[in-house]
Amino acid sequence: MQVIEDRKQRMPEHSYTTQLFQGGTGKIADKLLEETEELIEAANETEGDPRHSMIHEAADLIYHLFVMLAHRDVRLADVEAELARRFGISGLDEKAARSSQRQP
Structure with missing residues (x-):
């Protein structure tokens, strides 16, 4: 990121x-x-073994994700904090909580 x-x-x-x-x-x-499609x-x-291609495409995707985060002034530490907040919470429960917050 630096x-x-x-x-x-x-x-x-x-x-x-x-x-x-x-x-x-x-x-x-x-x-x-584009990079997401290429990774998929x-x-x-x-x-053969898709591992090499996946590593290459994942690196491209992560690089472009980092560029977007930097462009929008989102720090990697902010993303890490969000992931830490979610740790221990079921993904389904977290998604349901987000859905209920959006409804009027």
């Missing part, structure tokens, strides 16, 4: 990360969708 935050502050020329930041949320979101395709490979 390298991505540094790119955000300095915005160096000839940097892919800079291009993503300049493209804004839409461009970063498009890349997140790798997971569904039936020939």
